[in-house]
Amino acid sequence: MIRSSALGYPRIGDNREWKKAIEAFWAGKLGEDDLHAELKAIRLGRLRKQKELGIDLIPVHDFSYYDHVLDTAAMFGLVPPRFRYGGGPVPLSVYYAMARGSKDAAACEMTKWFDTNYHYIVPELNGTNPALTFNGPLRAYREAKEELGIEGKPVILGPVTFLKLSKGYPPEQADSWLEKLLPLYLRVFRELADEGAAWVQVDEPIVAAELSEEDMRRLEFAYGEIAKAVPELNVMLQTYFESADRYDRIAELPVRGIGLDLARGLAGNLASLEAHGFPGDKILGAGIVDGRGVWRADLREKRALLDRLRGFVPDDRLIVQTSCSLLHVPVSKAREDRLPPALKEALSFADEKLAEAVWLARTARLGEGEPAEELAGCDSALRAMADSPARQRRDVREAVEELRAASPARSKPFAERRAVQEEKWRLPLFPTTTIGSFPQTAEVRKARELWRKGEWTEERYEEFIRGRIEEWIGLQEKIGLDVLVHGEFERTDMVEFFGEKLDGFAFTRYGWVQSYGSRCVKPPIIYGDVAFREPMTVKETAYAQSLTTRPVKGMLTGPITILNWSFVRDDLPREEVAYQLAYALRREVEALEKAGIGMIQVDEPAVREGLPLKASQRQAYLDWAVRAFRMATCAVKDTTQIHTHMCYCEFQDMIGSIEAMDADVISIESSRSHGELLDSFERETYPLGIGLGVYDIHSPRVPAAEEMEATIHRALRVLDPKLFWINPDCGLKTRGREETEAALGHMVKAARSARAKY
Numbered sequence: 001m002i003r004s005s006a007l008g009y010p011r012i013g014d015n016r017e018w019k020k021a022i023e024a025f026w027a028g029k030l031g032e033d034d035l036h037a038e039l040k041a042i043r044l045g046r047l048r049k050q051k052e053l054g055i056d057l058i059p060v061h062d063f064s065y066y067d068h069v070l071d072t073a074a075m076f077g078l079v080p081p082r083f084r085y086g087g088g089p090v091p092l093s094v095y096y097a098m099a100r101g102s103k104d105a106a107a108c109e110m111t112k113w114f115d116t117n118y119h120y121i122v123p124e125l126n127g128t129n130p131a132l133t134f135n136g137p138l139r140a141y142r143e144a145k146e147e148l149g150i151e152g153k154p155v156i157l158g159p160v161t162f163l164k165l166s167k168g169y170p171p172e173q174a175d176s177w178l179e180k181l182l183p184l185y186l187r188v189f190r191e192l193a194d195e196g197a198a199w200v201q202v203d204e205p206i207v208a209a210e211l212s213e214e215d216m217r218r219l220e221f222a223y224g225e226i227a228k229a230v231p232e233l234n235v236m237l238q239t240y241f242e243s244a245d246r247y248d249r250i251a252e253l254p255v256r257g258i259g260l261d262l263a264r265g266l267a268g269n270l271a272s273l274e275a276h277g278f279p280g281d282k283i284l285g286a287g288i289v290d291g292r293g294v295w296r297a298d299l300r301e302k303r304a305l306l307d308r309l310r311g312f313v314p315d316d317r318l319i320v321q322t323s324c325s326l327l328h329v330p331v332s333k334a335r336e337d338r339l340p341p342a343l344k345e346a347l348s349f350a351d352e353k354l355a356e357a358v359w360l361a362r363t364a365r366l367g368e369g370e371p372a373e374e375l376a377g378c379d380s381a382l383r384a385m386a387d388s389p390a391r392q393r394r395d396v397r398e399a400v401e402e403l404r405a406a407s408p409a410r411s412k413p414f415a416e417r418r419a420v421q422e423e424k425w426r427l428p429l430f431p432t433t434t435i436g437s438f439p440q441t442a443e444v445r446k447a448r449e450l451w452r453k454g455e456w457t458e459e460r461y462e463e464f465i466r467g468r469i470e471e472w473i474g475l476q477e478k479i480g481l482d483v484l485v486h487g488e489f490e491r492t493d494m495v496e497f498f499g500e501k502l503d504g505f506a507f508t509r510y511g512w513v514q515s516y517g518s519r520c521v522k523p524p525i526i527y528g529d530v531a532f533r534e535p536m537t538v539k540e541t542a543y544a545q546s547l548t549t550r551p552v553k554g555m556l557t558g559p560i561t562i563l564n565w566s567f568v569r570d571d572l573p574r575e576e577v578a579y580q581l582a583y584a585l586r587r588e589v590e591a592l593e594k595a596g597i598g599m600i601q602v603d604e605p606a607v608r609e610g611l612p613l614k615a616s617q618r619q620a621y622l623d624w625a626v627r628a629f630r631m632a633t634c635a636v637k638d639t640t641q642i643h644t645h646m647c648y649c650e651f652q653d654m655i656g657s658i659e660a661m662d663a664d665v666i667s668i669e670s671s672r673s674h675g676e677l678l679d680s681f682e683r684e685t686y687p688l689g690i691g692l693g694v695y696d697i698h699s700p701r702v703p704a705a706e707e708m709e710a711t712i713h714r715a716l717r718v719l720d721p722k723l724f725w726i727n728p729d730c731g732l733k734t735r736g737r738e739e740t741e742a743a744l745g746h747m748v749k750a751a752r753s754a755r756a757k758y
């Protein structure tokens with residue numbers, strides 16, 4: 001009686017066929033018809049799989065050629081004028097130009113999808129004329145029915161969230177835009193209903209963030225109109241990533257079902273259910289299988305939860321589902337053959353999660369002893385993981401506890417450190433430096449591949465890396481930079497590199513997830529207590545320092561960034577894992593210092609990403625993030641200069657926390673949002689060393705020295721010149737060698753010219 005449902009399934013295929021097909025199309029190696037054929041095969045394959053697993057309500061139209069937010073914009077003809085689109089179905093060339101830019105038009109902005117690592121294309125409404133260009137959900141519904149006999153559940157991004165995620169309109173025009181978009185939604189729904197679709201899943205994830213009165217009013221208006229226009233269609237208003245805000249009013253919306261996240265949003269949603277009950281005329285989409293994490297569901301616990309929910313809703317109005325789309329987890333763990341067995345048993349990726357949802361729905365009505373076999377299997381897998389020695393490192397636990405209790409801080413305040421650091425380092429006004437990485441050329445990648453395959457010996461590879469370090473130390477001296485770096489040639493990825501060298505991490509072979517467009521990432525899994533084994537970066541950094549008399553800055557990835565870019569164990573609070581990471585990094589910082597490295601940068605580009613969706617929880621997160629950073633960095637001598645780096649802008653609301661990190665110098669990505677960032681520094685003066693990126697490393701363009709100097713002078717209107725550093729926006733690993741040399745040369749020239757004026 002209880003049904004099972006999924007909210008969305010990974011698009012990328014078992015072997016990232018999706019990515020390969022799309023990239024081949026971009027490269028001109030696959031024709032448009034072949035692209036359509038390949039993607040169709042992937043699309044149908046995932047439907048077939050869900051059917052075989054026994055899912056009752058299979059989502060359709062959760063697939064995409066790039067991103068579902070871009071699809072929604074294209075479906076409604078919302079193409080910015082610079083793409084010269086003339087109406088009708090949006091051609092693939094225009095669609096991909098919006099995503100990636102073309103020679104005549106800059107790409108649309110891309111940004112993070114709520115608090116996940118998925119990025120969507122931001123719709124731009126100005127200058128567009130909304131019109132239904134084609135009915136994507138209808139086409140997907142038909143395809144599933146005709147090709148596979150599947151009665152699919154079309155998924156569509158809801159109007160209020162869509163509008164909220166869009167830009168290019170003043171806030172006072174939100175209502176009129178909603179009025180323009182709503183008729184298009186109504187046509188989509190009308191055609192679906194006429195075709196015989198029973199359900200439509202309308203995603204409104206903003207409900208799980210925080211709703212203003214305006215948002216709430218818009219939801220009431222929009223869903224009222226939908227109910228009037230298409231009363232026979234069952235609308236599942238789907239929320240996810242947290243508990244529903246304003247639950248009492250959400251529950252009253254005139255929709256057939258409400259989907260709640262009962263994994264991440266469990267506490268809040270249960271409290272709402274207790275306080276207000278669940279409406280007697282609605283269906284509950286109970287998201288009890290966590291769609292974001294990679295851990296196996298505790299079936300006993302989930303059954304107990306389901307029983308509790310059955311107290312609010314009868315079985316025929318209960319659907320067991322994943323808490324959100326499975327876009328955020330890898331496809332399947334089946335082929336992982338190199339993981340520790342206890343870990344593999346404790347994991348659950350998309351396919352395994354669907355199987356859990358089906359099992360829970362089917363066995364919910366059986367008594368405790370009846371589905372005994374699966375329960376016992378699950379119990380023993382979870383117990384084996386919990387009891388594994390990797391999860392109980394006394395040494396780590398005790399050291400972390402001690403550190404935390406001591407509330408970590410540098411031994412002197414910044415003003416005093418600054419005096420001794422000036423004395424020691426004797427840097428010029430506006431010191432110049434870079435963010436850490438230098439071009440990872442084809443040659444560097446090839447060398448690593450050969451070494452990984454065993455074709456190159458360890459010695460040969462190390463010698464190669466030393467060669468690159470030598471080359472770039474020489475180049476940096478020639479360019480005239482003041483603080484040098486070794487260049488990070490030995491690192492593929494700033495998290496993986498450290499994960500591989502620390503205890504407590506595991507790496508999958510096939511665990512890819514979509515990050516943006518065709519780009520996929522394979523996040524490490526933090527499954528055990530994190531522990532330092534041996535120095536990770538000392539060899540390369542000390543070698544670089546041995547080649548020059550100028551200071552070489554050591555380069556580490558910070559605890560919060562490692563945390564936010566990994567899948568993290570769920571038996572400990574994230575805060576605790578962050579402290580373990582911080583403790584391990586602290587030992588690396590100590591090792592660097594001991595090896596004579598007196599400037600150490602601890603990168604934290606991903607702090608912003610972990611910010612909770614609910615404003616009320618943000619400060620607590622920032623506080624423990626700051627504490628973790630300080631734990632990692634505060635053990636050093638006063639003369640040792642701690643640097644940090646952050647990117648992805650929008651720091652306006654967290655400058656207080658950035659200051660509390662107490663890094664002697666921070667470099668911030670800002671060239672693309674200069675004005676806004678400076679405005680916020682105008683309001684609150686920043687009292688520590690700071691470098692604002694003076695050129696955008698995301699583009700091959702080499703800006704003139706004059707242009708960079710203008711940026712410097714603009715920043716100096718609000719920042720203290722004595723604390724100001726000059727650097728590019730971010731690491732240079734994706735750039736070519738020539739453009740990097742040229743741009744850094746201009747940067748040094750701009751710095752010298754600016755110095756002369758002070």
Ligand code: GLN
Pocket residue numbers: 435436437488494555603605645646647730731732733
């Ligand atoms: N040190 C890193 C680099 O230069 C920082 C990367 C980042 O900020 N994402 O590559």
Ligand code: ZN
Pocket residue numbers: 435605645646647648669729730731
């Ligand atoms: Zn950066």
